[in-house]
Amino acid sequence: MAQPDLNLLITLDVLLEEGSVTRAGQRLALSPSAMSRALARLRRATGHPLLVRAGRGLVPTPRALELRDRVRGVVQEAREVLRPAARPDLATVDRAFALRASDGFVEQFGPALVAAVGAQAPGVRLWFLRKADKDTAPLREGSVDLETGVIEDAPPPDVLNAPLFTDRFIAVVRPEHPLAEGPLTTARYAAARHVHVSRRGLVDGLVDEALRPTGHHRHVVAAVDGFGAALALARAADLVATVPARHTAAMRQGMAALELPFRAPEVTVSLLWHARLDTDPVHRWLRARVIDVCRAE
Known part of the structure; x- marks a missing residue:
């Protein structure tokens, strides 16, 4: 079955409004003969004379x-669909967004982000989800709207990203720890008792790779899957937690932060989202707020 020519709806809308082939042709920039042929096509398509x-x-x-009102409604609706999205009225937006991030990210940047969003769009709600892995499936499936993290492997082509900030690792201990006194040397750092952060358990990470050229190795006595847990252990015992500085600023208040005595590893934290939301005006606005908050601190 042949598909109908939907352009005829626009022609029919103008014809029914004008009631004249000549005037309708002038509005549509068609000659009288071309307009007459269009009317003939409309009559064949509808099986009705329409105008007599x-x-x-x-x-x-x-x-x-x-048909006149129905056709007018269909044409207007089609024009709305094809029109570029209007700038949203943020004061009236009522939406919830799921943002998957680490606990450290939420503690460090969450308060400023909630304040920035609420100041412009009080109806926008943020649902912070704990990030336990690097699987991008939640973004692709739509259960997560935004995600933050370090990109180790190139994401799928339908997952977009933008860098938020670059962070460097530091050593953090409680004020009573022996390393808090005197200069921190590579030998003292390596000989101390360490808590290692890894989702994969007791395996070498970025810090161990950076330390290896010095000929030293960390004395790791515990492993946890998050920076918050590492800092909690270091706050309560004589352990060294080596963590990214900006990411953990809020969580390590009251603790001693020490510059590493060797070349500190750095990581770039990025914002990720799915391509289907790339042009969504409210999602785009929210992405800009996340970027602003992260780059302002």
Whole structure:
């Protein structure tokens, strides 16, 4: 079955409004003969004359009058669909967004982000989800709207990203720890008792790789899966937690932060989202707020 020519709806809308082939042709920039052919096509498509002659002009049939409002609504709706998205009125937006991030990210940047969002769009709600892995499936499936993290492997082509900030690792101990006194040397650092952060358990990480050229190795006595847990252990015992500085600023208040005596590893934290939301005006606005908050501190 042949598909209908939807352009005929625009022609029919103008014809029914003007009630004249000539005037309709002028509005549509069509010659009288081209407009007459368009009317003939409409009659074939609908199986109805639509406009009939009355004296020197044309008048709509009852069926045409019945269609007039419906056709006008369909044409207006189509124009709305094809029109570029209007700038949203943030004061009236009512939406919830799921943002998957680490506990450290939420503690460090969450308060400023909630304040920035609430100041412009009080109806926007943020749902912070704990990030336990690097699987991008939640973004692709739509259960997560935004995600933050370090990109180790190139994401799928339908997952977009933007860098937020670069962070460097530091050593953190409680004020009573022996390393808090005197200069921190590589030998003292390596010989101390360490808590290692890894989702994969007791395996070498970025810090161990950076330390290896010095000929030293860390004395790791515990492993946890998050920076918050590492800092909690270091706060309560004589352990060294080596963590990214900016990411953990809020969590390590009251503790001693020490610059590493060797070349500190750095990581770039990025914002990720799915391509289907790239042009969504409210999502785009929210992405800009996340970027602003992260780059302002």
